[in-house]
Amino acid sequence: MTRLVGLTLAEARAGLAARQFSARELAEAYIAAMAETRGLNAFITETPQRALEMADAADARRAKGEALPLDGIPLAIKDLFCTEGVLTTAASHILDGFAPPYESTVTANLWRAGAVMLGKTNLDEFAMGSSNTTSFYGPVENPWRRRSKDGRGDNRPLVPGGSSGGSAAAVAARAALAATGTDTGGSIRQPASFCGIVGMKPTYGRCSRWGVVAFASSLDHPGPMTRTVRDAAIMLGEMAGHDPKDSTSAPLPVPDYEAALSGDIRGMRVGIPREYRVAGMPAEIEALWQQGVAWLRDAGATPVEVSLPHTQYALPAYYIIAPAEASSNLARYDGVRFGLRVPGDSLDAMYEATRAAGFGAEVRRRVLIGTYVLSAGYYDAYYLKAQRVRALIAGDFTRAFQDVDVLLAPTAPSAAFPIGEKSEDPIAMYLNDVFTVPADLAGLPAVSVPAGLSADALPLGLQIIGRAFDEATVLRAAEVLEGAAGFSHLPSLVAGG
Amino acid sequence: MALDKATVARIATLARIRLSEDELEPLAAELSHILTFVEQLAAVDTEGVAPMSSVADIALPMRDDKVTDGNCPDAIVGNAPQSARGFFAVPKVVE
Numbered sequence: 001m002t003r004l005v006g007l008t009l010a011e012a013r014a015g016l017a018a019r020q021f022s023a024r025e026l027a028e029a030y031i032a033a034m035a036e037t038r039g040l041n042a043f044i045t046e047t048p049q050r051a052l053e054m055a056d057a058a059d060a061r062r063a064k065g066e067a068l069p070l071d072g073i074p075l076a077i078k079d080l081f082c083t084e085g086v087l088t089t090a091a092s093h094i095l096d097g098f099a100p101p102y103e104s105t106v107t108a109n110l111w112r113a114g115a116v117m118l119g120k121t122n123l124d125e126f127a128m129g130s131s132n133t134t135s136f137y138g139p140v141e142n143p144w145r146r147r148s149k150d151g152r153g154d155n156r157p158l159v160p161g162g163s164s165g166g167s168a169a170a171v172a173a174r175a176a177l178a179a180t181g182t183d184t185g186g187s188i189r190q191p192a193s194f195c196g197i198v199g200m201k202p203t204y205g206r207c208s209r210w211g212v213v214a215f216a217s218s219l220d221h222p223g224p225m226t227r228t229v230r231d232a233a234i235m236l237g238e239m240a241g242h243d244p245k246d247s248t249s250a251p252l253p254v255p256d257y258e259a260a261l262s263g264d265i266r267g268m269r270v271g272i273p274r275e276y277r278v279a280g281m282p283a284e285i286e287a288l289w290q291q292g293v294a295w296l297r298d299a300g301a302t303p304v305e306v307s308l309p310h311t312q313y314a315l316p317a318y319y320i321i322a323p324a325e326a327s328s329n330l331a332r333y334d335g336v337r338f339g340l341r342v343p344g345d346s347l348d349a350m351y352e353a354t355r356a357a358g359f360g361a362e363v364r365r366r367v368l369i370g371t372y373v374l375s376a377g378y379y380d381a382y383y384l385k386a387q388r389v390r391a392l393i394a395g396d397f398t399r400a401f402q403d404v405d406v407l408l409a410p411t412a413p414s415a416a417f418p419i420g421e422k423s424e425d426p427i428a429m430y431l432n433d434v435f436t437v438p439a440d441l442a443g444l445p446a447v448s449v450p451a452g453l454s455a456d457a458l459p460l461g462l463q464i465i466g467r468a469f470d471e472a473t474v475l476r477a478a479e480v481l482e483g484a485a486g487f488s489h490l491p492s493l494v495a496g497g
Numbered sequence: 498m499a500l501d502k503a504t505v506a507r508i509a510t511l512a513r514i515r516l517s518e519d520e521l522e523p524l525a526a527e528l529s530h531i532l533t534f535v536e537q538l539a540a541v542d543t544e545g546v547a548p549m550s551s552v553a554d555i556a557l558p559m560r561d562d563k564v565t566d567g568n569c570p571d572a573i574v575g576n577a578p579q580s581a582r583g584f585f586a587v588p589k590v591v592e
Binding site: 097098099100101204205218244247248250251310312313315316317319320327331334335336337338339340341343344345346347348349350351352353355356359364365367368369371372375382384385386387388389390391392394425426427430441442443468 | 511512514548553573576578585588590
């Protein structure tokens, strides 16, 4: 089992193709790995029976010489993607018992490519959070622990980041070969950084949002979470594509991302955004960033300092736009059509009681903020103002990309922190996303790559941000960065370890 | 802006979330804290900048006006907390 769950997606694909092991053997190894790592609380629902059925179907196809691109690859699915007939919760009490009668486009694409579903992963409630502590199903634990030199330091359990914390923890702990995530303000890249894996947010419109429980529709980006950049390229290629059911889905062909991984970035211009050098940034993150610049320069790229002058306004703009859209999207949870219902004397009383009981503290906070900024008299001052600032932030990137091909920046301003820390102050929690939110507001592709360890031996990521629909260049630069970093550390807890 | 308890109660009604009296004060403080944070935007000159509602640089597509789905009432009400004869059932709203 150790041998099988230690493989990357590309290696597992090759092993399956060479008949070194069957899809069923691979699925069984991962089912055992999920059980072994259950203490992390990474999964809300495990679907071992379905995994075995899908694996057997993959083996049958391969026996007939009809193998599909991802045949037999076991994946975890963030529990924000609707899966037909399988409990889908968004980690919220208000979706109690919801078994969607349809399949999200992204997961349907993955199953059509032969992938195998292991289960549904934990997340922050409705994907609102940066620590996976707002889940109704309890926090997820990061498989990494701090390691002090004398072995006597702070060894408290750490957050995996969020909101795709269960997906990140599962991939890092080898309880899934890869996983889907969604990134609205950093929810793929920040947990990838905290758990030492690769997390990619493609361009807005590249992966369909249809069947993904909506948080903030203009900001929600589905994407892959994997062990390597190559694995992200392979998985994104199967997740992506035009979907007429999502009116913002881009009607563009999907390039062969794996073929773009040439390893050659000679002449590539890499922008270093000076405004990302924020006050109070830990020295080890600044040092890692400089190391990343040196790695890319050594590979033949040209680093160029660029300016994104409105960066400091990204978080406040985000914390108007995202709650506004969320307050509108979450209006559907009313106790009538699905999920929880708390009885009341009247229809309004039933709505109010259901939503009071069904939403957790952070979701309630954001729905109330969103309702306020959209309410009569405040709409222009808050919501329209934030949308104008969003245009300025997107414009900053457009100008920078006239001069450079990609940007290099830290993914997060810290390594993983202990469960329970920062939960008292919403703003302190929001600051986790200071480096990830801008690319969401601008809809640009960005990937986090594990690049080094903090002083107490926790993973730290660097991210590459690129032009809209130029995932190929982003992945090419990321693979070179990954190769130079040579990150091969493993978390304290790995299945089969 | 500092929100008072009455404003919090009003937006909670708009959002259809019941709050108890003793929740209003702490929520007013939390929400005021967040509003103070986002009000940094007032410092940005946005004169003449059009609001950006979507980054998708495509015109919303038109589709054929055809029925492509449906005839599955059982699936549609299948998740409802309460349904009757293919309808969603709610508390009585007509006196």
